[in-house]
Amino acid sequence: xxxxxxxxxxxxxxxxxxxxxxxxxxxxxxxxxxxxxxxxxxxxxxxxxxxxxxxxxxxxxxxxxxxxxxxxxxxxxxxxxxxxxxxxxxxxxxxxxxxxxxxxxxxxxxxxxxxxxxxxxxxxxxxxxxxxxxxxxxxxxxxxxxxxxxxxxxxxxxxxxxxxxxxxxxxxxxxxxxxxxxxxxxxxxxxxxxxxxxxxxxxxxxxxxxxxxxxxxxxxxxxxxxxxxxxxxxxxxxxxxxxxxxxxxxxxxxxxxxxxxxxxxxxxxxxxxxxxxxxxxxxxxxxxxxxxxxxxxxxxxxxxxxxxxxxxxxxxxxxxxxxxxxxxxxxxxxxxxxxxxxxxxxxxxxxxxxxxxxxxxxxxxxxxxxxxxxxxxxxxxxxxxxxxxxxxxxxxxxxxxx
Amino acid sequence: xxxxxxxxxxxxxxxxxxxxxxxxxxxxxxxxxxxxxxxxxxxxxxxxxxxxxxxxxxxxxxxxxxxxxxxxxxxxxxxxxxxxxxxxxxxxxxxxxxxxxxxxxxxxxxxxxxxxxxxxxxxxxxxxxxxxxxxxxxxxxxxxxxxxxxxxxxxxxxxxxxxxxxxxxxxxxxxxxxxxxxxxxxxxxxxxxxxxxxxxxxxxxxxxxxxxxxxxxxxxxxxxxxxxxxxxxxxxxxxxxxxxxxxxxxxxxxxxxxxxxxxxxxxxxxxxxxxxxxxxxxxxxx
Numbered sequence: 001x002x003x004x005x006x007x008x009x010x011x012x013x014x015x016x017x018x019x020x021x022x023x024x025x026x027x028x029x030x031x032x033x034x035x036x037x038x039x040x041x042x043x044x045x046x047x048x049x050x051x052x053x054x055x056x057x058x059x060x061x062x063x064x065x066x067x068x069x070x071x072x073x074x075x076x077x078x079x080x081x082x083x084x085x086x087x088x089x090x091x092x093x094x095x096x097x098x099x100x101x102x103x104x105x106x107x108x109x110x111x112x113x114x115x116x117x118x119x120x121x122x123x124x125x126x127x128x129x130x131x132x133x134x135x136x137x138x139x140x141x142x143x144x145x146x147x148x149x150x151x152x153x154x155x156x157x158x159x160x161x162x163x164x165x166x167x168x169x170x171x172x173x174x175x176x177x178x179x180x181x182x183x184x185x186x187x188x189x190x191x192x193x194x195x196x197x198x199x200x201x202x203x204x205x206x207x208x209x210x211x212x213x214x215x216x217x218x219x220x221x222x223x224x225x226x227x228x229x230x231x232x233x234x235x236x237x238x239x240x241x242x243x244x245x246x247x248x249x250x251x252x253x254x255x256x257x258x259x260x261x262x263x264x265x266x267x268x269x270x271x272x273x274x275x276x277x278x279x280x281x282x283x284x285x286x287x288x289x290x291x292x293x294x295x296x297x298x299x300x301x302x303x304x305x306x307x308x309x310x311x312x313x314x315x316x317x318x319x320x321x322x323x324x325x326x327x328x329x330x331x332x333x334x335x336x337x338x339x340x341x342x343x344x345x346x347x348x349x350x351x352x353x354x355x356x357x358x359x360x361x362x363x364x365x366x367x368x369x370x371x372x373x374x375x376x377x378x379x380x381x382x383x384x385x386x387x388x389x390x391x392x393x394x395x396x397x398x399x400x401x402x
Numbered sequence: 403x404x405x406x407x408x409x410x411x412x413x414x415x416x417x418x419x420x421x422x423x424x425x426x427x428x429x430x431x432x433x434x435x436x437x438x439x440x441x442x443x444x445x446x447x448x449x450x451x452x453x454x455x456x457x458x459x460x461x462x463x464x465x466x467x468x469x470x471x472x473x474x475x476x477x478x479x480x481x482x483x484x485x486x487x488x489x490x491x492x493x494x495x496x497x498x499x500x501x502x503x504x505x506x507x508x509x510x511x512x513x514x515x516x517x518x519x520x521x522x523x524x525x526x527x528x529x530x531x532x533x534x535x536x537x538x539x540x541x542x543x544x545x546x547x548x549x550x551x552x553x554x555x556x557x558x559x560x561x562x563x564x565x566x567x568x569x570x571x572x573x574x575x576x577x578x579x580x581x582x583x584x585x586x587x588x589x590x591x592x593x594x595x596x597x598x599x600x601x602x603x604x605x606x607x608x609x610x611x612x613x614x615x616x617x618x619x620x621x622x623x624x625x626x627x628x629x630x631x632x633x634x635x636x637x638x639x640x641x642x643x644x645x646x647x648x649x650x651x652x653x654x655x656x657x658x659x660x661x662x663x664x665x666x667x668x669x670x671x672x673x674x675x676x677x678x679x680x681x682x683x684x685x686x687x688x
Contacts, residue, residue, distance in 0.1 A: 013588040048585035051490050054653030077653045080639035119641025
């Protein structure tokens, strides 16, 4: 009888099983192979393994010059295991049909494009429909985000010498305190949805993860700037937190993305560039600039994904509008932006306590809120809202900016 | 006999996964028209008692429990049958392992030494290998000492812990040999209990069989036939069945056979392991 696999001195448990399994795969269900080897434990190991693997085992002791042989017949378990497997889309998101419109929960954590064994346990992912989460831009934005990561240690001139007037330093510290609070909301919101998102939508999952990492870095640098010259941070108000709470508690991904990324972070973009422009010191300017660059991507994803969502389901647009109105109603009795932040923005835009400078600072902050409003309206129009509704909805956006 | 209408199966809860397994099978059977209930026992002796008392129709028995029932039935003039078993219940062997650098190269070298074994009621890790040694002229507790690692007595060695402890004792030098079922040797190497190359197989018993579904001759024939047919038709290709098979470690159910219990039966005769239990059961029924 010819020997199909001669393990020589290689033990079955020392890797010999790989050769045996390979030969059995080649033989296919019902096919037999002969295995020889000199390992003293070969027979014991092979017999036990065959029993567990559902393969028939027959042993022929050595006879004369013929070595001992094991004859193994493939019982078909391996083939049976994979007979109902399903390919979970295609790994390359650019391929047609790579991302399915409804991702089965049984695909679980399997890599997109993997063959998934039938009968896998269902995961409790809530976001399983492509229309709710997908953007064709996600892969590009993710790559851009990864390439644009910066190291807080080296990207910011922490050691630049500067010495601000106490009031101006206090204003910067208050602004940083406010930014930290808002960026914490911007970290928590995508993080919550990552856990609900079917990993089939890999690029969106990755993008949200980088988004959360961006916010983690922003929190770090704003904290560090706040404590650069002070031992304590500024104030957190009920109005600010109430506004952010409505964001954190939003359960629908598309609505949260709309309120946070399109309206909130969109508004924040103007704010961060404003802080960068009027920053009284190079460190404040740098942290605002770097954060603004990141926020730009967050806004871009929000718009891209909602544009795609709305092009597939225009009837969703009124729900977005309703969310803005609902949030406005919920917040109408709160103070909105805290007075300390408003005053701090005026002061850094003024640059001094001279009444004329303060007038100019105030004008600049008013101009900022106008710019914010224009930016929101522009983004709302990009999502297909008409001018009147865009103006109305922008006007209802939270006074807390985020 | 168990309450009419319901078909009641008994199994021993040797591991929490037993609930998952039988819940799954119960669902499978229900979808195919067999209303099966299962009862879990904390040990095989309780299951055997319940079976003899007619509280269950079929018992998922260890080989030792099978022989207990069979001996009681024979004495009572009743008949028992092993209707099904796993493919993995057939043709097991036990091995006697020694440390790789041990001076023991033949069974006779065990004379005067200590042999570690699993649970005292484990067929594969105690009764069969010790009977095998006795057949080779080495009588336990006379020609060599037996170091027993009792883990969950009553579960007939279904729990792997006793065998693991026996091997650990061997590696620590507290015993010169250890008795385990063949598949656990590579398994212990894979999990790291046995460092690769640290042990050597000294001897291997002839093949024997393990668990089976046992019925008495008065079990409800139609339901038994349906139960057996459903078991035999289960396929590893079925995604509903496969996870249960993987948990219960089988690839298919096969018709039961009883030839493979001869070694264990001889061990029971030699050591008198179940005599008192069988006497007691018979006395209760007379």
